[in-house]
Amino acid sequence: MSAYEEFKVLGADGSAGDHDPGLSDEGLLHCYRTMLMVRAFDDTAMKLQRSGRIGFSIPNRGIEATQVGAASALETKDWIFPSYRDFGMPLYHGVKVVDMMHNMFGNALDTAKGRQMPVHFSFEDPIRFISISSPIGTHIPQGVGAAHAMKMRGEDSVALISFGDGGTSSLGFHSGLNFAGVWKSPAVFLCQNNGYAISMPIEKQTASDGFAVKGEAYGIPGVVVDGNDLLAVRQVTREAVERARAGEGPTLIEALTFRMGGHSTSDDPTRYVPEELVAEWEEKDPVPRFEAYLASRGLWKEGDRETLYEECMAEVKEAADVAQATDAPSLETIFSDVYEEVPDHIRAQGEAAFDLLRRKGDAAAGDGAFPL
Numbered sequence: 001m002s003a004y005e006e007f008k009v010l011g012a013d014g015s016a017g018d019h020d021p022g023l024s025d026e027g028l029l030h031c032y033r034t035m036l037m038v039r040a041f042d043d044t045a046m047k048l049q050r051s052g053r054i055g056f057s058i059p060n061r062g063i064e065a066t067q068v069g070a071a072s073a074l075e076t077k078d079w080i081f082p083s084y085r086d087f088g089m090p091l092y093h094g095v096k097v098v099d100m101m102h103n104m105f106g107n108a109l110d111t112a113k114g115r116q117m118p119v120h121f122s123f124e125d126p127i128r129f130i131s132i133s134s135p136i137g138t139h140i141p142q143g144v145g146a147a148h149a150m151k152m153r154g155e156d157s158v159a160l161i162s163f164g165d166g167g168t169s170s171l172g173f174h175s176g177l178n179f180a181g182v183w184k185s186p187a188v189f190l191c192q193n194n195g196y197a198i199s200m201p202i203e204k205q206t207a208s209d210g211f212a213v214k215g216e217a218y219g220i221p222g223v224v225v226d227g228n229d230l231l232a233v234r235q236v237t238r239e240a241v242e243r244a245r246a247g248e249g250p251t252l253i254e255a256l257t258f259r260m261g262g263h264s265t266s267d268d269p270t271r272y273v274p275e276e277l278v279a280e281w282e283e284k285d286p287v288p289r290f291e292a293y294l295a296s297r298g299l300w301k302e303g304d305r306e307t308l309y310e311e312c313m314a315e316v317k318e319a320a321d322v323a324q325a326t327d328a329p330s331l332e333t334i335f336s337d338v339y340e341e342v343p344d345h346i347r348a349q350g351e352a353a354f355d356l357l358r359r360k361g362d363a364a365a366g367d368g369a370f371p372l
Helices: 025-050 064-071 088-092 097-105 139-153 165-169 171-183 212-218 230-245 275-282 286-296 304-325 344-360
Strands: 079-081 159-164 187-193 222-226 251-256
Touching (some): 064 230, 139 171, 171 187, 187 230, 230 251, 230 286, 286 304
Parallel strands (some): 222 251
16 A cells, blocks of 8 residues: 555556657667566576576566656766666666676676675766665765755755665665755655565555655655556656756655565565465556557567567676676786875785785786786
């Protein structure tokens, strides 16, 4: 139940009435391909983890419309402070699959140089996608701070801050929304209500009437949207972005969706998610629902999914092969991009580390020279 009416655009049959999505045919097809690319990346990451080639991944199946719909409402000048279940956001804005896969392997071309877990992407281009954090909710006040800095500088950028329903139980959620409400920060809060905070169902997590209503305590308007309806998510996010750019402050969006898999590759959802609930949400799968809409516009026909998904899988497989074949980060990166001028005690530690590895003949140490 929710104190707010759930906003929808697409009917179960894919009809959208006279709704104008504000996207060209090419733009709509890009949204569709991005959702399929998320699934291909997701499926491949699961296989890589199960085969021991990477250590971890986060399932995204079922959440694709929320991710892509929200991302489509942003411009490249905007900032994304993501949750770890947001593969579709960087992919929509043109981040290359291989660059995401470098992070999954933690290799030398990973932007975090192997210092983050897999799925903890960060990119500066083509959109500002801030590093994912594992601690729940810590990025929410960070996103608010960045949004406030944009306002102080007179910029018209917006920060989209994405988190799961579990994130609303964090201290960061409450402090972040409080400051954003007071400052009227140009922030959009996107709560992906997927039913479970790991294994904790929402009815055991909060006594409030949904999550959008929580914004009222901070003077922030809330909206509930069908998170499996890409066009509806895009619409409410566009409206929230417009409010933020106009100086009217933040919005809290609650997207009702469902992850059709585990919280991560480290748990077993069959232990806590009822089979009938999974079956119910399978009927609401956002991909075929969007296909029905595309078909109504003459943009999709039977067989298109299989053809395009095969293309996506081939691209992801090639990216995985490239990333796995890329060297691990060299030892010097531990020291070389932390300080502008390396302190003497850090220099001494680096020299000792290289000397040790040189004597042991460890090829991973590079050429054994301490370059700083």
